[in-house]
Amino acid sequence: MxxxxxxxxxxxxxxxxxxxxxxxxxxxxxxxxxxxxxxxxxxxxxxxxxxxxxxxxxxxxxxxxxxxxxxxxxxxxxxxxxxxxxxxxxxxxxxxxxxxxxxxxxxxxxxxxxxxxxxxxxxxxxxxxxxxxxxxxxxxxxxxxxxxxxxxxRLLPGVLGNEDSPILDSHSSGLLEHPHYTRPANFRGLEVPEVLLSGNHQLIEQWREKESFRRTYLRRPDLLEKYKLTEQQQKWLKEFETNE
Structure with missing residues (x-):
């Protein structure tokens, strides 16, 4: 370019x-x-x-x-x-x-x-x-x-070290990005969510998707106005609204 x-x-x-x-x-x-x-x-x-x-x-x-x-x-x-x-x-x-x-x-x-x-x-x-x-x-x-x-x-092919990075960024999917954690697993009594330590990649992806949706709902609900919700996301939305 x-x-x-x-x-x-x-x-x-x-x-x-x-x-x-x-x-x-x-x-x-x-x-x-x-x-x-x-x-x-x-x-x-x-x-x-x-x-x-x-x-x-x-x-x-x-x-x-x-x-x-x-x-x-x-x-x-x-x-x-x-x-x-x-x-x-x-x-x-x-x-x-x-x-x-x-x-x-x-x-x-x-x-x-x-x-x-x-x-x-x-x-x-x-x-x-x-x-x-x-x-x-x-x-x-x-x-x-x-x-x-x-x-x-940063979106040009080959610019970032990880080709998935721009795909997973906030707003690229229409939602805000999920939370991230790194070592140590326990810092001053503050622990990393157990699911991220489980090694179960399917559960981890489900957790990330839900937390991404939760963060968008809490911080940028305007982004959801035109977002086409999946059946699972509709259930999460009802859960979030119930727990408010």
């Missing part, structure tokens, strides 16, 4: 892209990153990339020219049509399902804005989609791009 990031603050990405899973993914040649300062594409001697909004109002608006030129330059020799993603609080809310969708692409371009907003022609004629990582406003799109890049790259 090829990922290009357009930003006015490229140094913000050096630590994130150079550590942990993202670093290993590059070493395994599963992904390549390019961070571009789109100020370099400004067509004026002062390299201004923003201007006052027509009609008046507070703040500055990013001009279309530098961003259009940057994206066109990045795609002129591209064999695959890229997904051009605008980081914006007005965008659709980011989900694990969207991460899984983006992980199937060959080329992603992220546009990280600052100031009051973007010239509307960028939204209408350049980008594929607008994405928000939550219902709050950040100083710029850089942190949002980092979040999305991390969540996508």
């Amino acid at each position: 090829r990922i290009d990031i357009l930003t006015l603050f490229p140094n913000m990405f050096s630590g994130v892209l150079g550590e942990s899973i993202l670093k290993k993914a590059q070493e395994k040649e599963k992904v390549s990153f390019q961070v571009i300062n789109f100020r370099d594409y400004a067509d004026n001697k002062h390299q201004n990339v923003d201007d006052y909004p027509y009609g008046g109002g507070a703040g500055m608006v990013l001009k279309p020219q530098p961003i259009f030129d940057a994206v066109e330059d990045l795609t002129k020799n591209s064999t695959a049509k890229p997904r051009v993603i605008l980081l914006c609080p007005q965008g659709s809310k980011y989900t694990q399902k969207k991460a899984e969708e983006l992980a199937k692409e060959e080329h992603l371009i992220f546009i990280c804005g600052h100031y009051e907003g973007y010239d509307e022609r960028i939204r209408e004629h350049l980008v594929t989609e607008e994405i928000s990582i939550g219902d709050f406003v950040l100083t710029g799109g850089e942190l949002g791009a980092m979040v999305i890049v991390d969540s996508v790259v």
Whole structure:
């Protein structure tokens, strides 16, 4: 996968892209990153990339020219049509399902804005989609791009050591992940559930499924509103409601 990031603050990405899973993914040649300062594409001697909004109002608006030129330059020799993603609080809310969708692409371009907003022609004629990582406003799109890049790259085949890891993550199945325990079995009188020590893999999987369902019910009941319950899960739901 090829990922290009357009930003006015490229140094913000050096630590994130150079550590942990993202670093290993590059070493395994599963992904390549390019961070571009789109100020370099400004067509004026002062390299201004923003201007006052027509009609008046507070703040500055990013001009279309530098961003259009940057994206066109990045795609002129591209064999695959890229997904051009605008980081914006007005965008659709980011989900694990969207991460899984983006992980199937060959080329992603992220546009990280600052100031009051973007010239509307960028939204209408350049980008594929607008994405928000939550219902709050950040100083710029850089942190949002980092979040999305991390969540996508870890899904690429061969990036994680255990191929089952992304499948079992919270939200991948539609439920929150079950609790985990490790050694020692007894820590300060706090014991690991006996079933996990039994060696009975069928019972362990049943326990994990139930605890995953219980955790979702208690912490994120909204996730169950559109979740198709199995017969067993319906019984668990009645049990949880009875015990409240």
